[in-house]
Amino acid sequence: MTEQRHIKINVPVLTRVEGEGALDIEIENNAIKHLALRIYEPPRYFEKFLEGRSHLDVPDMVARICGICPVAYQMSAVKAMEQAFDFTPSQWTLNMRRLMYCGEWIQSHSLHIHLLAAPDFLGFDNALAMSAKHPQIVHRGLRLQQLGNDIIRLLGGRSVHPVGVVTGGFHKAPSLQAAQNLLQQLQQAKDDCHALVDWTCSLSLPNNSQDLVSVAMAHDDEYPMYRGRIKTSQGLDIDAAEFEQHFIEHHVAHSTALHALHNGKPYLVGPLARLNLNHELIPANTLALIKKHGINLPSKNVFHSIIARAIELQIAVDSAIHILKHYFVSNEPVEKVSTCASTGFACTEAPRGILWHKYTTDEQGYISYAKIVPPTSQNQAQMESDLRLSIMNFGLHKSEDELRHFSETLVRNYDPCISCATHFLKLKVTQT
Amino acid sequence: MIRIIAIGSPFGDDNISFRVMDEIKPNLLHKYPSIDICYLDRPGMQLINEIQGTTCAVLIDAVLTDTAPGQVLQLEESQLDSKNNTLSSHDLSVAEAIKLARQLDVLPEQLAIVGIGIQLGQTLSNDQLQTCSKQLFTLLEHVMCRAHC
Numbered sequence: 001m002t003e004q005r006h007i008k009i010n011v012p013v014l015t016r017v018e019g020e021g022a023l024d025i026e027i028e029n030n031a032i033k034h035l036a037l038r039i040y041e042p043p044r045y046f047e048k049f050l051e052g053r054s055h056l057d058v059p060d061m062v063a064r065i066c067g068i069c070p071v072a073y074q075m076s077a078v079k080a081m082e083q084a085f086d087f088t089p090s091q092w093t094l095n096m097r098r099l100m101y102c103g104e105w106i107q108s109h110s111l112h113i114h115l116l117a118a119p120d121f122l123g124f125d126n127a128l129a130m131s132a133k134h135p136q137i138v139h140r141g142l143r144l145q146q147l148g149n150d151i152i153r154l155l156g157g158r159s160v161h162p163v164g165v166v167t168g169g170f171h172k173a174p175s176l177q178a179a180q181n182l183l184q185q186l187q188q189a190k191d192d193c194h195a196l197v198d199w200t201c202s203l204s205l206p207n208n209s210q211d212l213v214s215v216a217m218a219h220d221d222e223y224p225m226y227r228g229r230i231k232t233s234q235g236l237d238i239d240a241a242e243f244e245q246h247f248i249e250h251h252v253a254h255s256t257a258l259h260a261l262h263n264g265k266p267y268l269v270g271p272l273a274r275l276n277l278n279h280e281l282i283p284a285n286t287l288a289l290i291k292k293h294g295i296n297l298p299s300k301n302v303f304h305s306i307i308a309r310a311i312e313l314q315i316a317v318d319s320a321i322h323i324l325k326h327y328f329v330s331n332e333p334v335e336k337v338s339t340c341a342s343t344g345f346a347c348t349e350a351p352r353g354i355l356w357h358k359y360t361t362d363e364q365g366y367i368s369y370a371k372i373v374p375p376t377s378q379n380q381a382q383m384e385s386d387l388r389l390s391i392m393n394f395g396l397h398k399s400e401d402e403l404r405h406f407s408e409t410l411v412r413n414y415d416p417c418i419s420c421a422t423h424f425l426k427l428k429v430t431q432t
Numbered sequence: 433m434i435r436i437i438a439i440g441s442p443f444g445d446d447n448i449s450f451r452v453m454d455e456i457k458p459n460l461l462h463k464y465p466s467i468d469i470c471y472l473d474r475p476g477m478q479l480i481n482e483i484q485g486t487t488c489a490v491l492i493d494a495v496l497t498d499t500a501p502g503q504v505l506q507l508e509e510s511q512l513d514s515k516n517n518t519l520s521s522h523d524l525s526v527a528e529a530i531k532l533a534r535q536l537d538v539l540p541e542q543l544a545i546v547g548i549g550i551q552l553g554q555t556l557s558n559d560q561l562q563t564c565s566k567q568l569f570t571l572l573e574h575v576m577c578r579a580h581c
Binding site: 142 | 473474475478484528531532535536537
């Protein structure tokens, strides 16, 4: 006779998160009866705050949306507003924007890999416990994080909520000496990056292979950060202006965060989606390294996201080195932008995936309408879908502790802002 | 190297360490020209990088107290609240950062933790700010003395 089993995993409040969230999973008679990743981010009204503000205020305001990826918000904002004003930034500005984005990817990815994800895969409760046995892992994470922060500081004046970005360019061009110092640091980090990719490939990662719709930007000349078109693994290839026609946001009852669907289905954004759509652009030696570990791209295993982050971190370091080798101090770091009444759209690749902005402006460049679609909300539906599938595959017969740990690991693997608190689940079990 | 780190935020009640440091910075640098002073806006993990490599670090942060706003308190590490202990990359507390730094063996020989009492919603008056600044300056003089600065 089959044992009757009723498990409720209920977390009413996920603490220490950007926004607030909860996870409910109810298992009854070997089937998932209910599953909801409840995100109830308090209304922040950023889009409304922007209304009536000058385009010059926007980059500093949107930087406040996220403490980990402020650069991404600044980049999508200036790109959209410059498109509205029909302004084309200089090559120097484009290079510096990519460089700054490299800094954000490096700091964000290094922290997630070493502090949030690694303890899950090495069997520790948190990074503090892990650091006792693997201090070199945490040291490497700190070194790389510092490097990323230094890049952001070079162009933004400070690493958290930087202030250097403006429509038309940057408020100030870094000195040649500062750029050269940073170049030296980046070159010294290359060994760390190679070791990081090798190490993430050697981790014992669960296999939750599934049919994935990957959505990311793509560009012929470079691994996408700032430039490129939006593409999907199903063949869609669109400009940012067409985003709303293909990606539909909607409310769900259990979450104040908007879910997003493409063709009525969840989709994946973020490092693995980017890598899946742009793996031809990764360096040959990196490709050889991951193949040596038996990892092939594109990957359908979302747990390969940690490897994707490591590869992207290496790409970001290489890209930053390339840019800084050719650095010169621009006499005109910010160019004059002529404002007009218009609407602009832009998408860039935040560390966690595509970040889409839309702005309508008046003739003086004041914002009359703003819409921002962040990557975390786009991944909500995918995370729920993944949880359903992966928990089934993992085995509903497993103990509550095992199910909880697996669920936590899976959610953290997406690196959503809501998982910024590690080990956030408190298990409430009801067995019948 | 001796580094004095004001931790907080440019905005709200959590800006007290920034405000006080602004007050005493000129005199501090005049008396101790070799020290390094920095302001960190909710540094999280960054705090570890900032104290690593120093011989003496002084952390100054706002603390919620029931005592008079502006009171300067030298704290022990054990007095810091790190009950969450989640080690999130997005919101690592000062206490957690110190714990991790200790675990990684990168704490300086001398670490001083200074709290400045605040009560939410009660901004320090100019008189209170001046009193607080003097108290902090005196405390830092003692720390510098111990650090043979």
